[in-house]
Amino acid sequence: MKRLLLLVPKCDGPTENKKWNEYLSNDIEDLVTQNMWRIFTPGVLVLAKLAEETKMYEVQVVDEEFQELDMTEKYELVAMYTVTPNAKRAYKLAEYYKQQGAYVVLGGVHATVCSDEAIKHADTIMIGETEYTWPIFLKDYKMNMAKKIYSQPLGEVDLDYSPMPSFHLLPENARKLVAIQTARGCPHGCKFCNLRSLYGKQYRTKKIENIDKEIQAVKQINPLAMIYFTDDNLFCHEEHAKLLMQKISTYNLTWYANSDISFGANMELIKMAYKSGCRQVLIGLESANSANLKGLDENSFKSRNYVNYKSLIENIQSCGIGVIGSFILGLDEDNEDIFDKTIDFILDTKLYGANITVNTPYPGTLNFKAMCDDNRILTYDWNHYTIFNPVIKPKKMTVEKLNEGYLRVMKTINSSQNIKNKMNYFKEKLSNKEK
Ligand code: B12
Ligand code: SF4
Structure with missing residues (x-):
């Protein structure tokens, strides 16, 4: 062999x-x-x-x-x-x-x-x-x-032919939280996202019975494993999400997923998700500055939903699912007040977690093309493209200010007092749920 x-x-x-x-x-x-x-x-x-x-x-x-x-x-x-x-x-x-x-x-x-x-x-x-x-x-x-x-031409792979991943090869230390992909694609086409260069525009799902087999295979290697459904946008196809949740609601499974904010407007879906074991969702909120959101995705979905961000987050979190908000600092409409705005937004909404990144144009994205055309790329050394390290010249501040601000946001939202406040909020929400 x-x-x-x-x-x-x-x-x-x-x-x-x-x-x-x-x-x-x-x-x-x-x-x-x-x-x-x-x-x-x-x-x-x-x-x-x-x-x-x-x-x-x-x-x-x-x-x-x-x-x-x-x-x-x-x-x-x-x-x-x-x-x-x-x-x-x-x-x-x-x-x-x-x-x-x-x-x-x-x-x-x-x-x-x-x-x-x-x-x-x-x-x-x-x-x-x-x-x-x-x-x-x-x-x-x-x-x-x-x-x-x-x-492989974009979007042509039929996911019914995607084989069961070889979970048995996972090392012991990678069996606690295991990835399962149930669909490929996302309707939004954000300018900074690589998804469409990999999967095309179509949204393609796996058969529920095949996903079920994958979950069983994961349980075989670790009955206590948690699942991360790595779809880029799990709830955007409501029917698929519901079928999946119906299937897994009897399993006593804990699972996490990525979603867009429309999830927060669908109480039926949120309740089903909680009931079937969903405890965290990662949502690309992108910015606490609404001016950045116009045109950020194909149909300005995020811009249209911005006014409701807070109430939609509250809907999800009040049902016992923590929201991890993903933010990009140093977008083109950001000046130095973005740091306070971001801190206020995160503390105000009691977000369960925040993934704070800086504007990073990955090759293959519309963002990359625009930054090249405007001559704003500071380095093509890919080791710097971590999403936490400035690699472009921001429009309305210096790189130094962006780094200083990043540091301040991270330190503030992760201070022991702010973490305690957030935990108290969740304890209260969960005890209200049990009553
Ligand atoms: C789950 C996930 C993670 C997980 C797991 C790591 C991973 N890469 O999967 C975690 C949270 C750890 C993570 C971390 C990171 N991630 Co991530 N992640 C994803 C996500 C949302 C799903 C991946 C998935 O579930 N794939 C399921 C499998 C079955 O599908 P697939 O990966 O497409 O695999 C197919 C092909 O790509 C190819 N293929 C895959 N592997 C291989 C290997 C070989 C040898 C060959 C020939 C082909 C091949 O064949 C597969 C079958 O068709 C993707 C978005 C996406 N859909 O790609 C972003 C994505 C890969 N992540 C991204 C980023 C930026 C990161 C980080 C750099 C963030 C950070 N700074 O930490 C790190 C990098 C770590 C790493 N080693 O990948 C970007 C990458 C952009 C880029 N140009 O680099 C993506 C594309 C998100 C995006 N929307 O732009 N990520
Ligand atoms: S919503 Fe997320 S997955 Fe969808 S295109 Fe935008 S960044 Fe990519």
């Missing part, structure tokens, strides 16, 4: 000892890390399954966020998942494994949107989704006829 390594390289970060932001102190680095959901990157488990099915490979999966990479191990085939901030490390590892005699494949988001760059470092690159192309590659590779590029 040939040895195949499916590898998710870690993001090296902007400097040797700074993972997220080159200017900020180490305690803020730790806070950013603590605020993150730790999840083993799920795409490689799909490729693992398809490779296992050929019965020709001994498959190993490594996500460097969870496992140490043993550089003494030898493989015939090494395939890596790339996002923009791990691309440079992936290229370095590609050179290393090629020198060791391995055949190297690169895929995932970054290799898809920067294929001309990625191809210089790999024997083969896989553009886009790979349910159809990876098995073809494996056949070609077996016959020594592998092509340089395999490319």
Whole structure:
């Protein structure tokens, strides 16, 4: 059997000892890390399954966020998942494994949107989704006829053919919160988002029975596992979400998901979600400054909903589901008052969590094109593209002010007093619910 390594390289970060932001102190680095959901990157488990099915490979999966990479191990085939901030490390590892005699494949988001760059470092690159192309590659590779590029047209993969991910390969320390994807796509098309360059415009769902099988498989490796439904927007297809929740409501499952704010306007859906075990949703609120939201997504959905943000968050949280709001600081309409506005918004709404990022134009997005055209990109060193490190010149403030403000927002919302206030709010909401 040939040895195949499916590898998710870690993001090296902007400097040797700074993972997220080159200017900020180490305690803020730790806070950013603590605020993150730790999840083993799920795409490689799909490729693992398809490779296992050929019965020709001994498959190993490594996500460097969870496992140490043993550089003494030898493989015939090494395939890596790339996002923009791990691309440079992936290229370095590609050179290393090629020198060791391995055949190297690169895929995932970054290799898809920067294929001309990625191809210089790999024997083969896989553009886009790979349910159809990876098995073809494996056949070609077996016959020594592998092509340089395999490319999947956008939006054509039928998710009924997406195999059960090889959850059994997950390392022990990655079995607490496990990713399951139930659909691909999102109706909004935000300017800063890479989704459409990977999945196209269509919204595609998996069959409920297949999702159910995936949940059962996760429970087999850890009966207490929590599930993170990684769909980019779980509740945007109401019927699919309801069928899913009906199915899982008997399971005593705890689960998290990503959503847009329209979830907060649908009390029936919120109650079903709570009942079926949903305890946190991550929502891209993007900005506490409404001027930024106009035109941020295709139909200005976020701009139209801004006036209701607070009441919609209250609807969700009062039912016992914590909202993690995601914010981008340094958008084009932001001046220095955005920091106080963001702090006030977060404290006011008693958001369960806040994911504070800075405006980062990822290649392949409309935002990236606009920043290139305006000559505002400060560096093309992908290690700096962590979403917590300024890489463009903000319009209405300096980079220094953006960093100072970022620090202040993080310190304020994470102060022990503010965390205590928030926890008291949740205790009160939950005790009211029980009455
Ligand atoms: C869940 C999730 C996470 C989880 C898990 C990590 C992960 N990458 O999945 C967590 C919370 C840890 C996370 C962290 C980060 N994430 Co994230 N994440 C997602 C999300 C919402 C869903 C991914 C998912 O569930 N995939 C399910 C699998 C089955 O689908 P898939 O990944 O598309 O896999 C298919 C293809 O891509 C391909 N493929 C996948 N792996 C491989 C490997 C090889 C070798 C090959 C050939 C092909 C291939 O084939 C698969 C089957 O068709 C995506 C959005 C998205 N849909 O991609 C963002 C996304 C990948 N994340 C993003 C970002 C920015 C990050 C972070 C950098 C944020 C940060 N600073 O921490 C880190 C990077 C960490 C990392 N190693 O990926 C961006 C990446 C943009 C970019 N250009 O880099 C995305 C695209 C979000 C967006 N809307 O723009 N993320
Ligand atoms: S709502 Fe979220 S997933 Fe959908 S396009 Fe916007 S950023 Fe991407």
